[in-house]
Amino acid sequence: MATPSSPQQALHVACIMDGNGRWARRRGLPRTAGHTAGEEALATVVREASARGIGWLTVFGFSTENWVRPPSEVRHILGLHRKLFGRIDELNANNVRVNWIGRPFDEPGSRTPTTVQKAIRQAIADTRNNTGMVLTVAFDYGSRAEIARAASRAGESGDVNVEAISRQLYDPSLPPVDVLVRTSGETRVSNFLLWQSAGARIYFTECSWPDFGGRELDEAISLARSSVS
Numbered sequence: 001m002a003t004p005s006s007p008q009q010a011l012h013v014a015c016i017m018d019g020n021g022r023w024a025r026r027r028g029l030p031r032t033a034g035h036t037a038g039e040e041a042l043a044t045v046v047r048e049a050s051a052r053g054i055g056w057l058t059v060f061g062f063s064t065e066n067w068v069r070p071p072s073e074v075r076h077i078l079g080l081h082r083k084l085f086g087r088i089d090e091l092n093a094n095n096v097r098v099n100w101i102g103r104p105f106d107e108p109g110s111r112t113p114t115t116v117q118k119a120i121r122q123a124i125a126d127t128r129n130n131t132g133m134v135l136t137v138a139f140d141y142g143s144r145a146e147i148a149r150a151a152s153r154a155g156e157s158g159d160v161n162v163e164a165i166s167r168q169l170y171d172p173s174l175p176p177v178d179v180l181v182r183t184s185g186e187t188r189v190s191n192f193l194l195w196q197s198a199g200a201r202i203y204f205t206e207c208s209w210p211d212f213g214g215r216e217l218d219e220a221i222s223l224a225r226s227s228v229s
């Protein structure tokens, strides 16, 4: 029997996962421990979001600005991305398809190490037949660079207008964001999905990313749904 699709099924939730460092500091732990806890929180949120029928979950994993952090912290975060992209059994068990947006690996300025490139390619290939939630990880991502590149490519092939720019974004199939989440009490959008979030609700929470889970996700979802008429 066909079931009518609920508005929740197509929801696009985007998260700026912030506050790992402060979460660790409050516990007297090194910042790296906060990132480790953050990666585990993400695995939980992926499960919870998928169980709630969210269509698209896009997370800010690493920005083009984050490369200036101390090399040991960057190395630790890169390792955690390899771990995240390696959770294939879990992702397949939840019918989640992995996707990535960021500065293309072959473009000048790209700094993604080949080990992370490989992990991203492998996760995309190993989950490509899944039909549930799409998990997009933004890695080495910056929104203004994405838009500038898209506008330039649109110009090369004709008129520069909204549709033409949308077609040239890193992933033109990403739907508009319904709710943009930022954790840890910060109220900045930090160059994340500026184009795609043009009509998004914004959910700011004091909760640090490592503590983010189903209850917080429900708050964000109800905010997103409150705008569906």
Ligand code: IPE
Binding pocket: 017, 018, 019, 020, 021, 022, 023, 061, 062, 066, 077, 184
């Ligand atoms: C978010 O947590 C993780 C990344 C930006 C990679 P932070 O590391 O920014 O944590 P705070 O903001 O210092 O607490």
Ligand code: IPE
Binding pocket: 016, 017, 018, 019, 060, 061, 062, 063, 065, 066, 188, 190
């Ligand atoms: C934003 O967090 C980037 C990610 C979550 C990956 P930051 O902690 O780097 O943000 P700003 O630059 O301080 O706003």
Ligand code: MG
Binding pocket: 018, 019, 020
């Ligand atoms: Mg931060």
